[in-house]
Amino acid sequence: MSTAHEIRPGYGPDETGHYGDFGGRFMPEALVAALDELDTAWQKAVLDPVFIADFERLLRDYAGTPSMLYDAERLSERAGARILLKREDLNHTGAHKIRNVLGQALLTKRMGKKRVIAETGAGQHGVASATAAAYLGLDCTVYMGEVDTERQALNVARMQLLGAEVVPVTSGSRTLKDAINEALRDWVASVDHTAYLFGTAAGPHPFPSLVLSFVRGIGDEARRQCLELTGALPEAVAACVGGGSNAIGLFAGFVDDPDVALYGYEPGGDGVDTDRHAATIWAGDVGVLHGARTYVLQDEDGQTLESHSISAGLDYPGVGPQHAHLARTGRASYVPVTDTEAMEAMRLLSRTEGIIPAIESAHAVAGAMNLAKERPGQTILVNLSGRGDKDMATALEWFGLGDAEATDEPTEQEQ
Amino acid sequence: MSVSVAFEKARADDRAALVGYLPAGFPDAEGSIDALQVMVEAGCDVIEVGLPYSDPVMDGPTVQAAVQQALEGGSRTTDVLRTVEAVAATGAPTVVMTAWNPVERYGVERFAAALDDAGGAGLITPDITPDEAGPWLEAADARDLDKIFLVAPSSTPERLAMTVASCRGFVYATAVMGVTGARSSAPTLAGPLVERTRAATDLPIGVGLGISNADQAAEVAAYADAVIVGSAFVRTLLDAGTDRRAGLDALRALTEDLARGVRRA
Numbered sequence: 162m163s164t165a166h167e168i169r170p171g172y173g174p175d176e177t178g179h180y181g182d183f184g185g186r187f188m189p190e191a192l193v194a195a196l197d198e199l200d201t202a203w204q205k206a207v208l209d210p211v212f213i214a215d216f217e218r219l220l221r222d223y224a225g226t227p228s229m230l231y232d233a234e235r236l237s238e239r240a241g242a243r244i245l246l247k248r249e250d251l252n253h254t255g256a257h258k259i260r261n262v263l264g265q266a267l268l269t270k271r272m273g274k275k276r277v278i279a280e281t282g283a284g285q286h287g288v289a290s291a292t293a294a295a296y297l298g299l300d301c302t303v304y305m306g307e308v309d310t311e312r313q314a315l316n317v318a319r320m321q322l323l324g325a326e327v328v329p330v331t332s333g334s335r336t337l338k339d340a341i342n343e344a345l346r347d348w349v350a351s352v353d354h355t356a357y358l359f360g361t362a363a364g365p366h367p368f369p370s371l372v373l374s375f376v377r378g379i380g381d382e383a384r385r386q387c388l389e390l391t392g393a394l395p396e397a398v399a400a401c402v403g404g405g406s407n408a409i410g411l412f413a414g415f416v417d418d419p420d421v422a423l424y425g426y427e428p429g430g431d432g433v434d435t436d437r438h439a440a441t442i443w444a445g446d447v448g449v450l451h452g453a454r455t456y457v458l459q460d461e462d463g464q465t466l467e468s469h470s471i472s473a474g475l476d477y478p479g480v481g482p483q484h485a486h487l488a489r490t491g492r493a494s495y496v497p498v499t500d501t502e503a504m505e506a507m508r509l510l511s512r513t514e515g516i517i518p519a520i521e522s523a524h525a526v527a528g529a530m531n532l533a534k535e536r537p538g539q540t541i542l543v544n545l546s547g548r549g550d551k552d553m554a555t556a557l558e559w560f561g562l563g564d565a566e567a568t569d570e571p572t573e574q575e576q
Numbered sequence: 577m578s579v580s581v582a583f584e585k586a587r588a589d590d591r592a593a594l595v596g597y598l599p600a601g602f603p604d605a606e607g608s609i610d611a612l613q614v615m616v617e618a619g620c621d622v623i624e625v626g627l628p629y630s631d632p633v634m635d636g637p638t639v640q641a642a643v644q645q646a647l648e649g650g651s652r653t654t655d656v657l658r659t660v661e662a663v664a665a666t667g668a669p670t671v672v673m674t675a676w677n678p679v680e681r682y683g684v685e686r687f688a689a690a691l692d693d694a695g696g697a698g699l700i701t702p703d704i705t706p707d708e709a710g711p712w713l714e715a716a717d718a719r720d721l722d723k724i725f726l727v728a729p730s731s732t733p734e735r736l737a738m739t740v741a742s743c744r745g746f747v748y749a750t751a752v753m754g755v756t757g758a759r760s761s762a763p764t765l766a767g768p769l770v771e772r773t774r775a776a777t778d779l780p781i782g783v784g785l786g787i788s789n790a791d792q793a794a795e796v797a798a799y800a801d802a803v804i805v806g807s808a809f810v811r812t813l814l815d816a817g818t819d820r821r822a823g824l825d826a827l828r829a830l831t832e833d834l835a836r837g838v839r840r841a
């Protein structure tokens with residue numbers, strides 16, 4: 162593991178966690194001491210060979226990383242470009258989220274805290290948190306918007322089986338942003354014995370930098386694997402962007418390679434010309450949400466707008482400050498992908514490669530398929546951040562699946 | 577008018593001040609003005625007008641419900657300023673309690689100007705600290721507006737000193753580690769926090785979070801300069817539902833009771 166907790170010099174935060182005009186720590190005073198304590202513990206931990214060895218061992222023996230880089234030849238034929246898939250869907254618990262959680266849970270143990278709380282959208286971060294808590298013997302409470310507990314019922318059951326308490330959040334839009342609000346409310350009252358395992362590279366300093374340090378293995382591995390496999394760097398890398406953890410983990414490996422283009426795909430919902438989407442960088446304005454200055458979907462009074470995405474894990478009206486900075490500086494490009502495009506990509510990858518992606522990750526696949534048209538013959542490395550099992554209820558409804566008689570769905574040839 | 581006027585008056589009476597909170601637009605735009613005026617008549621020395629925000633991270637279920645009702649009723653930032661104007665006209669120093677993003681969105685300098693024009697005394701900013709408040713500190717200083725930041729039981733001595741150095745008007749000491757909401761017993765962490773804060777500043781110190789009745793108010797008034805009450809006021813109006821008359825009567829009775837409490841210490 163690289164111990165660098167910055168993206169790279171030039172992109173790293175200042176001492177108080179600002180990435181250019183973005184980031185920082187807009188938080189109640191009651192939580193500042195805890196954030197400082199976390200920052201100090203983490204700075205020490207990443208310099209401690211024992212901590213690093215523990216983290217690396219867990220990643221390798223428990224989470225199953227490095228995840229493979231897969232040469233998706235059949236999909237590439239369709240795309241007209243060479244598509245490489247970083248198979249984070251094969252990690253234990255089925256997504257990149259386990260990397261972040263193992264890092265933060267180890268840190269929690271080190272800090273002597275006995276309880277963890279987490280927010281979750283798709284449930285993947287909640288499942289990863291419940292898993293790490295079970296493994297490391299910590300109490301775990303997961304806050305999840307009521308809307309998400311319905312569309313991701315399978316993950317609710319997984320968390321419960323793992324021994325976590327799942328609290329449905331009924332305030333506001335009853336999705337990820339409200340789950341974060343509720344987790345913060347818990348934390349203000351429990352901070353002396355509880356760690357908040359933040360699920361994405363957003364929130365107040367030090368979370369964006371800290372999360373990046375734990376997920377950057379995605380990009381570091383992918384860079385090495387791509388050189389081994391193809392003898393060269395990819396022309397472009399692509400990831401979906403919710404809060405931004407899987408994308409920043411991937412980008413971290415390539416941000417210093419000026420010839421590698423970085424693409425983040427935002428949830429375009431019904432389309433960015435409607436008001437039902439969650440394309441925060443594309444359509445949002447600079448503001449402060451959940452502790453950081455970043456792009457926010459907000460009205461003219463600064464009230465957060467309700468976001469929409471078919472993918473619970475991307476349904477968030479904010480985005481991590483590192484992405485806001487990479488967008489502002491032009492180093493990375495952020496492009497919306499609609500619900501329909503994502504669902505088509507989910508089916509395409511299933512039918513061509515026999516890989517059912519998470520709907521989140523399908524946004525990256527769809528984006529890469531579009532990008533391939535501009536970059537024929539080039540190599541595009543896509544982060545397949547998670548697997549699609551949790552999304553079967555959504556797919557069933559979207560495609561009208563589940564009825565063995567119904568066959569009026571287009572076959573692969575017809576698409 | 578700075579809140580310090582009200583604190584001086586209370587000090588002259590040898591008692592703590594009573595600070596009352598309600599969100600603007602709750603139960604509706606006119607209703608909140610009526611309610612806040614009743615609170616002034618019945619004994620609140622300082623009024624906090626809440627700016628309803630979509631993501632009230634520091635609020636418990638009671639205030640969340642009120643804020644949601646205000647937002648669903650269409651409450652806007654300009655309505656908050658209008659409410660301030662109506663309440664400040666009673667003569668009671670009136671501050672706005674707000675999450676940060678609506679201020680930034682309105683324009684920090686522009687917000688300070690509008691608040692000043694409305695007769696507002698200043699801002700309470702519970703979800704940021706002076707570290708990130710540079711533009712507000714400047715705008716407030718230019719207009720002599722009160723800057724009220726929070727200190728918490730978890731604040732380190734260094735942070736406490738830094739925070740009070742940025743405050744004007746009074747310092748808001750959060751009595752418990754937690755969100756807003758009535759609690760059954762008087763806060764136990766508040767005493768030591770007030771003591772530490774006193775050692776760091778000559779500013780008056782108000783204690784809030786969880787105070788809901790005269791006994792608690794009296795207990796806190798024994799060591800603090802102000803007793804801050806929010807959720808309990810909100811609760812009286814929520815409980816009265818659509819019966820506005822009953823809501824205002826209950827609000828008046830609670831205010832009078834708390835006003836006796838701060839005089840009992």
Ligand SMILES: Cc1ncc(COP(=O)(O)O)c(C=O)c1O
Nearest residue numbers: 285403404405406407474521547
């Ligand atoms: C598989 C998968 N990919 C992506 C995301 C989005 O999060 P982030 O943008 O932090 O990677 C999620 C969130 O739940 C997820 O489960």
